[in-house]
Amino acid sequence: MSGQSAVRPPLGWRRYRLLWIGGVLVALVCLAALFAPWVTPYSPYDLDVTDMLQAPSATHWLGTDEIGRDVLSRTVFAARISLQVGLVAVAVGLFGGLLIGVVAGYWGGILDLALMRAMELLFSFPAILLAIVLMAVLGTSILNAMVAIGIIFIPGFARLARVSTQKVLRQSYIDAARTIGMADARILQREILPNVMTPLLVEAMTAFAYAVILESSLSFLGLGAQPPEPSWGNMLSTGRGFMAQAPWLAIVPGAALFVGVLGFNLLGDGLRDFFDPRMKD
Template structure:
C-alpha cells in the first residue's frame, strides 16, 4: 500500500530532476518551424566542415572552355564567367559565411554582454558612462558603421569580423542590460547579497544564468544579420577578397550576367536566403520556448494532448473489453 502511495511522489521527483535544457530542447524540437530551421543549420554546418569532400571541383579551378554553362549533370549549379563550378564555390562559401558570422557575433556577444551586465548591475554613473558609449555606436546605421571601420582597418576577412562585431556590440549591451535590470532586484539575488555574497558570485551564479534567455535569442537573430552584413561587405568589395569564394562576392560577379547566366547570382542568393531565414526562425522558436508565459502554455498544451490520448486509449480498451 505504501509502495503504491509513494509511486506518484517518485514520478514527480523524476520529472523534477529532468534538466531544464532537455525540456527546452524537447519543446524546440516540437516546434515545426524551429526544428526545420535547426535541421537546415545543421546541414550547413556539415557542409562547411566537409566542404572539400563534398565539392565536385576546386573553387578556383578555371576552365575557360566550360565558361557560362547552365546547370547540368556535370555542373549542377552551372559555371561562372571563368568556367569555375558554381556548386563548389557555393559549398565552400558556406564555411566563409559561418566563420565570419560566428566570430563576429562572438565578439559582439562577449563585449556587449559584459558592458550591458556591468551597466545594469551597478547602475548610476557606470550605467550612464557605458550606455552613452553604446549609444554613440548605435546612432550609426549598422552597415555604414561597418564600412567606416573597414575604411580604417582595410578590407579583408579578419577586419570584416572585427567591423561586424563592433557594429552589433550595442545591441547585445542593450539586451543584456535590460535582462539584468529585471533580475538584479529579485528576491533570491537580494537574499544572496544579504548573506554576504560577492558581486562576482551574484553575477555568475544568479544574474547571468537568469538573464541568459533573451541574450540567446538575440544571438540567433544577430547571426542572421551578421551573415547578411558579410555578404553586403563582400558584395561591395570590402569583405572576403577574390579569388576566395564568398556568397556576397559571387552575387557581385553574377549581377553582370543575369540575362545570360542567371545561375551565377541565383544560387548564392538562395544560399544566403536559406541561412538567414533559418537563423531567424530558430530565434523565433527560442523566444517562444524561453519565454515563461509561452513555455507554460506549450507545456500545458502538451499535457492536455497527452491526457487526451490516454483517455482515448482507455476508452478504446474498455470498448474492446
C-alpha cells in the first residue's frame, strides 16, 4: 500500500494509544467468552426462584434476574454469542464483499455496473430493517441472524474491495505482471488480493463492532438468540421491564455491550493508524 513507510515505529503507547486500549478491551471480552465456564461462579441457565431479583451481593456479585439466574454468569456467557455472531457475520460479509468487489473492480464495464447497482440497492435499506426482512425470510434462529448480518455487510466490503482493486490496478506492478505473461486469475491471486486485504481487515474490525450491536438489536427484538440462551440483547430486553426494581438487569449487559463495541471500534481505528500513519490527524 502507498502508506507503507520504510521503517515502522515500535508499538509505543503514546503513538498507538487507541490500538492498546482497543486491544485490551477486546482481549478482555475474548478471554471472558473463551473461559466462560471457568470464570463464572454459576451456570447461566440454573434458576433459583427463591433467589430472584437479588441486588448485587457477595454471593451474586451482579445480582440475579427475574427467575433467579446469576447476572454475572449470563453476561459473561453472552459474550460467546456476540463473538460467534461477529465472526460468522464478518466472515460472510468479507468473503462475499471481496468476491463481488474484486470481480467488479477488475473486469469493470457492464459487470461492474450491474454488481454495484445491486450493492447500492442493498445499501439503501436501513440495516436493522433489512435484517428483520432477511430474518423473516430465513426464519428465526441465531445462525440465520449471523447470515443476515453478514449479508448486510456485503455492500460495504464490496465497495471498499472494488475501490482498492481499481487503485491497485493502476499501479505499474500489474502491468509488470502482464509483461511477464501472467494470466488474469494469477494476477488476481498474487498481485491484487494481497494488496486489497489491508483496508478490508481494518473495515472488518469496525464491522465486527457493528455486528455485535446488530445481534443485540435483533435479540432485543426477539429475532436473534432465543431464550434461555443468554445474549446481551435479550438480557437488555427483559431487564427493561425491571428498571425500577432491579436496574442492574439492564445496566450490566448494557455496560458489557458498551465495552465490547468500544473495544472493537478502538481496535479498528488503531489498526488503521498502524497500517497507514498518514491517516492520523
